[in-house]
Amino acid sequence: MSPNRQSQIKVTDDQLKIFLNCSEVFNACDSEDIDFILSQIKTYHYDNETVIAHREDVGDQIRFVIKGSLNIVATSLDGKEVRFPPIGPNRWVGWISCFDIQALSHDWVATSNSDILVIPGTAIRKLCTKNPDLYPKIMAEINRQFKLLMSWTEFVSLHSLSARACMLIHILAQISATPMDNKPGWLQVDVTQEHLASFLNLSRQTANKLLVGLEKDGFINIGYRKILINTAYLNR
Amino acid sequence: MSPNRQSQIKVTDDQLKIFLNCSEVFNACDSEDIDFILSQIKTYHYDNETVIAHREDVGDQIRFVIKGSLNIVATSLDGKEVRFPPIGPNRWVGWISCFDIQALSHDWVATSNSDILVIPGTAIRKLCTKNPDLYPKIMAEINRQFKLLMSWTEFVSLHSLSARACMLIHILAQISATPMDNKPGWLQVDVTQEHLASFLNLSRQTANKLLVGLEKDGFINIGYRKILINTAYLNR
Numbered sequence: 001m002s003p004n005r006q007s008q009i010k011v012t013d014d015q016l017k018i019f020l021n022c023s024e025v026f027n028a029c030d031s032e033d034i035d036f037i038l039s040q041i042k043t044y045h046y047d048n049e050t051v052i053a054h055r056e057d058v059g060d061q062i063r064f065v066i067k068g069s070l071n072i073v074a075t076s077l078d079g080k081e082v083r084f085p086p087i088g089p090n091r092w093v094g095w096i097s098c099f100d101i102q103a104l105s106h107d108w109v110a111t112s113n114s115d116i117l118v119i120p121g122t123a124i125r126k127l128c129t130k131n132p133d134l135y136p137k138i139m140a141e142i143n144r145q146f147k148l149l150m151s152w153t154e155f156v157s158l159h160s161l162s163a164r165a166c167m168l169i170h171i172l173a174q175i176s177a178t179p180m181d182n183k184p185g186w187l188q189v190d191v192t193q194e195h196l197a198s199f200l201n202l203s204r205q206t207a208n209k210l211l212v213g214l215e216k217d218g219f220i221n222i223g224y225r226k227i228l229i230n231t232a233y234l235n236r
Numbered sequence: 237m238s239p240n241r242q243s244q245i246k247v248t249d250d251q252l253k254i255f256l257n258c259s260e261v262f263n264a265c266d267s268e269d270i271d272f273i274l275s276q277i278k279t280y281h282y283d284n285e286t287v288i289a290h291r292e293d294v295g296d297q298i299r300f301v302i303k304g305s306l307n308i309v310a311t312s313l314d315g316k317e318v319r320f321p322p323i324g325p326n327r328w329v330g331w332i333s334c335f336d337i338q339a340l341s342h343d344w345v346a347t348s349n350s351d352i353l354v355i356p357g358t359a360i361r362k363l364c365t366k367n368p369d370l371y372p373k374i375m376a377e378i379n380r381q382f383k384l385l386m387s388w389t390e391f392v393s394l395h396s397l398s399a400r401a402c403m404l405i406h407i408l409a410q411i412s413a414t415p416m417d418n419k420p421g422w423l424q425v426d427v428t429q430e431h432l433a434s435f436l437n438l439s440r441q442t443a444n445k446l447l448v449g450l451e452k453d454g455f456i457n458i459g460y461r462k463i464l465i466n467t468a469y470l471n472r
Contacts (some may be wrong), residue, residue: 074390082393096382099375105386125372132368136361139335139371142378146332149385150341154310156392157318157437201393 003162006044006052009115011066013038019064019117023092025137040123046110053108062122065089069176069190070112074106075189083198084152085168086111087190088176095141110180111190148175156201165210168199169220173229180228186221187229196227242280242288245351247302249274255300257352259328261373269363276359282346289344295333296357303326304350305412305426310342320388320436321404322347322427324412331377334360347426384411392437400444404435405456411464416464422457423465432463 011019016038020026026037046052046068053059055074063070070093085097097104098121099169110116128134151171158164177187197207211227214220221228247255250312252274256262282288282304289295291310298304302468305322306329311438323329333340335356346352387407394400413423433443447463457464 074386080394082390084389096375096379099372100379102379102383105383128368132365132371135364135368135371135375136335139332139375140380142375142382143336143338146378146382146385147338147341149382149389150247150310150387152391153320153389154386156389158316199380 006046006050008187009043009045011041011043011117016041016117019066019090022064022090023141025092025095025134025141028134028137029127029131037119037127039121040119042118042207044110044116044118046112046114046116048112050110051107052110052116053104055104055106056098056199057099057104059094059104062092062094062098062119062121062124063108064092064117066115066117068111068116070114070116071109071111072106073109083195083199085172085199086176086189088189089178091175092141093145095124095138096145097121098138161200161202161206161210162213164200165207165214166219168196169214169227170234171230173231173234177229183228185231187231188226189229190226192225193222242282242286244277245278245281246367247279247353252277252353255302255326258326259377261331261370261377261419264370269367272274273355273359273364274362276355278354280346280352280354282348282350282352286342286346288346288352289340291340291342293340294337294467295330295340297358298328298334298360300328300353300355301346302351302353303397304347304352306350306352307345307347308342309345319431321408321435322412322425322431324425325414327411328377329381331360331374332381333357334374379431397436397438397442397446398449400436401443401450402455403463405450405463405465406470408463409467409470413465419464421467423467424462425465426462428461428468429458446460 017034020034020037026034029037065087067089069088071086072084074082096108128138148171155164155167155171158167172189172191176189176191180186180188193204193208196211196219200207211220211222215222219230219233253270256270256273262270269342301323303325305324307322307419308320364374384407391400391403391407394403408425408427412425412427416422416424426468429440429444432447434441436443447456447458447459455466455469
């Protein structure tokens with residue numbers, strides 16, 4: 001991993017408002033609150049894969065992926081890297097860290113060529129103190145993360161390898177994928193074969209065989225550093 | 237599993253107040269609020285292992301284990317039962333379900349001879365609307381569950397079997413164990429060998445070999461339908 005290189009970038013308020021609209025929490029804010037939030041946002045660009053928060057840090061901020069992705073990377077007791085599926089564009093994450101004074105249990109890693117928005121936890125808490133109706137909306141965001149983590153736990157416990165590969169695609173569709181403008185009905189996930197194999201906790205060869213099986217079924221399309229997902233096959 | 241047999245039991249208000257004290261949320265309530273909560277509590281006894289909430293239900297209540305334990309049991313895509321470590325006495329669970337209108341993704345199962353308190357979600361939400369300072373305290377409770385679920389995810393991804401057995405004991409100490417009055421420094425977990433093997437996703441023989449190894453190290457003590465944990469070995 002290359003040294004932490006970040007540069008702050010400029011994004012227009014109109015653009016930022018579109019990003020804020022991706023969360024029900026901000027949708028429930030009045031224009032005065034939105035102006036306050038706009039004054040607190042910082043946007044960063046990362047040229048290379050960068051650890052943007054270390055496991056010893058206190059989180060205390062929410063992040064939004066504009067471009068690229070955010071990865072949660074834990075290191076298990078036996079020194080193995082445990083990588084969760086990447087959080088893809090147009091998603092807000094980290095709500096729980098704004099109400100938790102404990103240190104993170106994992107690193108947050110931004111992928112190369114990513115643009116990430118940051119809002120400090122103090123701003124979120126200030127908003128909630130002023131407008132307590134936001135709390136249940138934040139809880140709804142946390143619930144969503146919680147359920148995904150439950151799915152992930154079920155996923156890693158699955159015995160059948162083909163069921164695991166299939167469930168992985170469903171999880172990626174939820175947290176990593178972006179709709180494709182030029183291919184309606186398909187989602188794109190930027191992910192390497194190596195990472196797909198590590199999510200599956202399998203060798204690249206075995207993982208590849210499973211994914212090629214799903215490709216033959218028409219569920220996915222495997223590309224270079226990406227996979228495409230056919231939404232017609234989701235929720236079947 | 238035997239048919240759902242539950243009977244409501246009586247618990248004195250003084251006893252209930254001690255149970256409420258086990259959560260920082262109720263510790264922050266004034267006496268008027270506590271009286272309201274006391275009026276909402278129901279207590280149930282289960283003779284046999286009983287599914288007390290099905291995965292199609294909406295949760296919308298918090299529960300407290302007085303005696304016995306609560307188990308989260310999911311069924312994976314390939315039909316396998318995925319069992320999480322039991323939630324042992326003196327713990328409040330289910331906060332997230334009070335702010336989530338979606339159906340559960342798993343069953344809640346009370347073990348045989350268990351006593352469980354229930355407070356409806358409406359009561360919790362009413363309390364929060366009246367006193368928004370409770371929201372961050374509830375979020376702290378949810379955070380704790382979230383981190384445990386993260387640990388569980390890391391746990392199931394561990395390659396080294398002995399590291400997994402060791403981490404399982406740490407997780408059981410946190411969510412399942414009760415201090416032993418007659419054996420200071422030791423915790424008791426009521427759990428069968430069969431369930432320990434299923435948490436480890438291993439055969440009973442392999443699981444047993446690992447646990448006997450930990451017993452030889454002095455970390456645990458294996459009994460009939462229970463294990464004892466030496467707290468001196470935790471956080472090492």
